[in-house]
Amino acid sequence: MIGYKLKTEQKDLLIGQQFAPDQYFNPVPNIDGVYFIFEGEVENCVNEEFMWVKDLPTAEYVPPIINNL
Amino acid sequence: MKIGLGIGLVNKNFSGSGGATPPVNTVSPVISGTTTLGSTLSCTTGTWTGSPNTFIYGYQWRRNGVAIIGANSNTYVTVIEDSEAVITCVVTANNCNIALPSNTVAPAISGTAVVGQTLTTSNGTWDGTPLTYDYRWFRGSTLIGTNSNSYTLLQADAGNTSNITCIVTANNTAGSANATSNQIAQILTVRTSAFLTASAISNATIRGGLNTFDIGLIANSLDTKMRAVYPFVADGADNNARALQHRWNFMDARNLDAAFRLAFSGGWTHSSNGALPNGTNAFANTFLVGSAEFNTTSFNHLSYYSRSNTAKVFEYVMGSFDGIGNHGMIIRRDTNLGFLVSDYPSGTSFRTASATVTDGRGLFLGSQTGSNLKLYKNGSVIGSNSSATLNAAQSTRSIYIGALSQPITTSFTDKECAFASIGDGLTDSEVTSLNTLVTNFQTTLGRNV
Numbered sequence: 001m002i003g004y005k006l007k008t009e010q011k012d013l014l015i016g017q018q019f020a021p022d023q024y025f026n027p028v029p030n031i032d033g034v035y036f037i038f039e040g041e042v043e044n045c046v047n048e049e050f051m052w053v054k055d056l057p058t059a060e061y062v063p064p065i066i067n068n069l
Numbered sequence: 070m071k072i073g074l075g076i077g078l079v080n081k082n083f084s085g086s087g088g089a090t091p092p093v094n095t096v097s098p099v100i101s102g103t104t105t106l107g108s109t110l111s112c113t114t115g116t117w118t119g120s121p122n123t124f125i126y127g128y129q130w131r132r133n134g135v136a137i138i139g140a141n142s143n144t145y146v147t148v149i150e151d152s153e154a155v156i157t158c159v160v161t162a163n164n165c166n167i168a169l170p171s172n173t174v175a176p177a178i179s180g181t182a183v184v185g186q187t188l189t190t191s192n193g194t195w196d197g198t199p200l201t202y203d204y205r206w207f208r209g210s211t212l213i214g215t216n217s218n219s220y221t222l223l224q225a226d227a228g229n230t231s232n233i234t235c236i237v238t239a240n241n242t243a244g245s246a247n248a249t250s251n252q253i254a255q256i257l258t259v260r261t262s263a264f265l266t267a268s269a270i271s272n273a274t275i276r277g278g279l280n281t282f283d284i285g286l287i288a289n290s291l292d293t294k295m296r297a298v299y300p301f302v303a304d305g306a307d308n309n310a311r312a313l314q315h316r317w318n319f320m321d322a323r324n325l326d327a328a329f330r331l332a333f334s335g336g337w338t339h340s341s342n343g344a345l346p347n348g349t350n351a352f353a354n355t356f357l358v359g360s361a362e363f364n365t366t367s368f369n370h371l372s373y374y375s376r377s378n379t380a381k382v383f384e385y386v387m388g389s390f391d392g393i394g395n396h397g398m399i400i401r402r403d404t405n406l407g408f409l410v411s412d413y414p415s416g417t418s419f420r421t422a423s424a425t426v427t428d429g430r431g432l433f434l435g436s437q438t439g440s441n442l443k444l445y446k447n448g449s450v451i452g453s454n455s456s457a458t459l460n461a462a463q464s465t466r467s468i469y470i471g472a473l474s475q476p477i478t479t480s481f482t483d484k485e486c487a488f489a490s491i492g493d494g495l496t497d498s499e500v501t502s503l504n505t506l507v508t509n510f511q512t513t514l515g516r517n518v
Contacts, residue, residue: 001347001348001349003349016334020309020312021309021312021313022312022313022316022331022332022333023309023312023332023333023334023337024332024333024334024335025334025335026334026335026350026351026352027350028335028349028350036349036350037335037336037350038335038336038347038349038350038351039336039347040308040335040336040337040338040347040351041335041336043308044308044309044312046309061349063349
């Protein structure tokens with residue numbers, strides 16, 4: 001899956017922030033601990049404060065090893 | 070211009086049958102007004118006796134004793150021809166040839182078509198001078214109310230084809246006649262109305278589907294067992310508008326965390342078919358905390374309807390997990406599909422009802438009643454565990470849809486959600502009833518499996 005790659009400081013800015021009414025960013029790490037957001041967040045972002053996410057670089061997202069709960 | 074007295078005349082057609090007596094003029098009609106050109110003259114009826122003592126009056130204005138064509142009301146506006154003339158008015162009283170009431174404009178019902186609200190009908194417009202009116206309210210052909218021009222809607226009236234009408238009967242001394250009001254077809258439940266208002270949904274199909282669903286919930290006493298129901302319906306213009314419509318809890322359509330409306334995080338696609346999580350970071354917070362809502366004495370259920378047949382391993386569709394092992398209630402898929410309830414630290418004695426499922430579409434529901442933990446697919450038991458009594462605290466985190474507790478787990482689902490519910494544990498027959506309601510609801514919306 002293609003995602004939008006975040007730097008650490010960008011991830012910290014986005015966590016739990018609104019990108020549209022009642023919709024929130026949820027950066028998640030890949031297998032290497034690099035954080036990503038995804039198309040639904042970037043395309044639907046209407047918060048002027050975070051419009052820069054539309055310029056983020058894209059990369060293949062490889063999820064971390066799944067923890068069997 | 071000179072004005073003469075009004076003259077009272079008995080109706081010539083009086084028959085005198087049945088003990089009736091003809092009208093007798095005891096006080097003559099009187100004309101009032103000024104004699105200037107263009108002024109309005111008025112004529113009283115005078116005073117009359119007779120049996121019956123209800124009269125219909127006729128008027129004929131005369132100029133020098135000659136009838137003025139078209140001057141047949143109790144008022145007359147003078148014209149140039151009236152100069153130097155004597156104007157009189159002949160009043161005729163009639164008490165035997167009173168016509169039956171005749172409806173010219175049908176009665177009209179007004180009011181809000183929601184259970185608990187009051188509908189009111191007008192009388193309509195009638196010829197024949199009705200003296201009184203009677204009212205009969207109908208739901209279809211069933212008489213539901215009499216003797217009032219208003220009717221307060223009951224739960225039994227709720228429906229999409231309720232067809233509420235009122236027959237208004239107009240009465241005078243000659244008899245009675247009926248007229249039927251307009252028809253109020255759809256009566257919404259209180260909950261459906263509140264949900265539609267909150268979500269700003271106007272689509273008629275959704276409106277009818279929700280109304281039927283709620284009527285079914287109430288009829289099966291399932292409404293008292295639901296803490297939250299998410300129907301995932303939307304008619305908004307774009308993804309963000311539809312997200313705002315998908316968030317509402319049908320059982321409590323208030324924009325509050327305490328009303329358990331959803332907040333979406335991560336990448337979701339919102340459509341008229343439901344809410345589609347991206348399987349990578351999308352979840353919805355119900356704000357419904359396992360330890361607060363699902364204690365050791367309550368019996369609980371979760372349900373999730375999807376048309377997706379994806380088969381991710383370790384896929385957590387819906388539930389609550391505190392990150393340290395207290396799982397709360399979970400619908401998940403690892404090698405099997407499972408419904409899990411646990412109050413134990415991680416790694417010990419999960420209480421699970423599970424089944425191997427190759428087709429992940431439909432309504433999956435996990436329910437606990439007493440020590441019985443069951444997993445259902447489309448209303449039928451597919452897994453059970455009869456030794457699943459809870460005896461300790463559950464997860465202190467919210468129940469999430471599309472994942473467990475963000476950001477601890479990475480086990481997000483990619484199954485589209487078109488219905489979810491959270492509430493008390495359900496019996497087999499209650500699950501069957503709920504499945505029927507959900508299936509019919511999805512069929513109405515054209516998104517059934």
